[in-house]
Amino acid sequence: MDNDVHRSVSLRASRRPDRSVDNFQIKDKLSSDYPIKIIWKRGFIRLLLVGGILWMLLILAVLLFHIWTCQSSLVFLSAICNKDSTVFQMLHTMGLVTPPHRCSIPLASDPEKVVIPEKRSPSKFVQSLSYFEEDDASTNGSQSSPLFGGHQSWKQRDDSFKLKSSMKVHCGFMRNGGAEMSPKDKEYVKKCKFVVASGIFDGYDTPHQPSNVSPRSKKLFCFLMVVDEISLDFIKSNVSVRDDEWVGIWRLIVLKNPPYDEPRRNGKVPKILTHRLFPQALYSIWIDGKMELIVDPLLMLERYLWRGKHTFAIAQHKHHKNIYEEADSNKRRKRYARPLIDHHMKIYRYEGLEPWTPLKQTRSDVPEGAIIIREHTPLNNLFSCLWFNEVNLFTPRDQLSFGFVVYRLKGSFKFFMFPNCEYNSIFILHPHTREHSSKIEWVKSLNEFKGNNSGLKESRGGLGLWSPYPADLNSVVLPPVARTSKAG
Numbered sequence: 001m002d003n004d005v006h007r008s009v010s011l012r013a014s015r016r017p018d019r020s021v022d023n024f025q026i027k028d029k030l031s032s033d034y035p036i037k038i039i040w041k042r043g044f045i046r047l048l049l050v051g052g053i054l055w056m057l058l059i060l061a062v063l064l065f066h067i068w069t070c071q072s073s074l075v076f077l078s079a080i081c082n083k084d085s086t087v088f089q090m091l092h093t094m095g096l097v098t099p100p101h102r103c104s105i106p107l108a109s110d111p112e113k114v115v116i117p118e119k120r121s122p123s124k125f126v127q128s129l130s131y132f133e134e135d136d137a138s139t140n141g142s143q144s145s146p147l148f149g150g151h152q153s154w155k156q157r158d159d160s161f162k163l164k165s166s167m168k169v170h171c172g173f174m175r176n177g178g179a180e181m182s183p184k185d186k187e188y189v190k191k192c193k194f195v196v197a198s199g200i201f202d203g204y205d206t207p208h209q210p211s212n213v214s215p216r217s218k219k220l221f222c223f224l225m226v227v228d229e230i231s232l233d234f235i236k237s238n239v240s241v242r243d244d245e246w247v248g249i250w251r252l253i254v255l256k257n258p259p260y261d262e263p264r265r266n267g268k269v270p271k272i273l274t275h276r277l278f279p280q281a282l283y284s285i286w287i288d289g290k291m292e293l294i295v296d297p298l299l300m301l302e303r304y305l306w307r308g309k310h311t312f313a314i315a316q317h318k319h320h321k322n323i324y325e326e327a328d329s330n331k332r333r334k335r336y337a338r339p340l341i342d343h344h345m346k347i348y349r350y351e352g353l354e355p356w357t358p359l360k361q362t363r364s365d366v367p368e369g370a371i372i373i374r375e376h377t378p379l380n381n382l383f384s385c386l387w388f389n390e391v392n393l394f395t396p397r398d399q400l401s402f403g404f405v406v407y408r409l410k411g412s413f414k415f416f417m418f419p420n421c422e423y424n425s426i427f428i429l430h431p432h433t434r435e436h437s438s439k440i441e442w443v444k445s446l447n448e449f450k451g452n453n454s455g456l457k458e459s460r461g462g463l464g465l466w467s468p469y470p471a472d473l474n475s476v477v478l479p480p481v482a483r484t485s486k487a488g
Helices: 002-015 019-071 075-080 086-093 154-160 183-189 215-220 229-238 268-272 297-306 323-332 338-350 378-393 399-408 451-456
Strands: 128-131 166-169 194-200 221-227 250-256 283-287 291-293 312-316 367-375 416-418 427-429
Touching: 128 378, 154 378, 166 378, 183 250, 194 268, 194 297, 215 221, 215 297, 221 229, 229 250, 250 268, 268 378, 283 297, 297 367, 297 416, 323 338, 323 399, 338 399, 367 378, 367 399, 378 399
Parallel strands: 128 166, 194 221, 194 283, 221 250, 312 416
Antiparallel strands: 283 367, 291 427, 312 367
């Protein structure tokens, strides 16, 4: 019996696993797995790092290819570059790419196949727009004769930026203020629904005939060249004028009694107030008098307005996006009296205009104003009036005022700012017949306006530079300017 008991106990003991051996085997297995896990983890991390590096190299290669195609002189490679892309704008801001001087314009192939919209663009914000026609000199405490731009008070100016459904604003053409058109010319322009307009003042240019104009555009558009009487006499003595009013395709429109002392300021009247000179026009293209148009105007409307459902298009400035940089360039190039440009900019700075940054909703605050393409909607007409009022009140440099008016309208005014390289492909630039120079452009100090030089002041324009501003501007500090180009 005892032997059986001992045998059963020994059998159970022999069947029981050796825990110490099992533990040793488990530990040995864990110790052998540990280096594998470490190697696997390290390999995964290395894989991530290698993948990240390869991804960054791929992005860098794409950016370098983008830069190479955008800088290439080969047409095929240049066509690959999307100059409207966010990437290109970012690279341009970083100074990694320089936009070409000229580039191809993506025009429609045939003007005969362009579909003209049947309906006008819907009016936003402003439904009805009217204009002051009688100059009330007492608004600024003055009893002087009527001015073309009127004696606009500071309060009237401020109120004009507050959009309402129905508005009445200053917009030039005050009665007895100058820039009168003959009854014959007024009657002629009534039929003009599509207008290509240009202007010559003080005999600085002669008309340049547009080229590549389709038969359809010749029938559809009025080509109107606005001139003063001095320029009319100059043109008649230098080129052939038919029936005293035609130079080739251009119909001469004479403005009698120039409203300003400064020819450059006179030129802003047809340029900015096209809708007032030609009130029946639905669309207009403005081109400076020194330029020869080489693109069909109907294709321009299709490219810059109808295709993208825009109503106002203007080119981006080649060098500047910041108004304060453009002002600095104007001073260095003697475009107007330096202290008056500073005063102009101090007013804008006091009223909250920040220097341009990529965070702004607009591509740039500074346009190339020599070509303007627009539909004459109430809001566009209001913008043109407000833009002109700034030119009338301050310096005649309209590029300094454009971005400010956009800013004051708080994003309500939408426009298409197209690439500068396309702008340079629209025209051939011709030199002026003589160089413009005005004594006021050389003024470096306000003291130079005193005493015998008081005649340097313009008597009918820029009066806002001499009227007391309703705030202290002495403490206003203009933003520092980085001169990033030869032009400024």
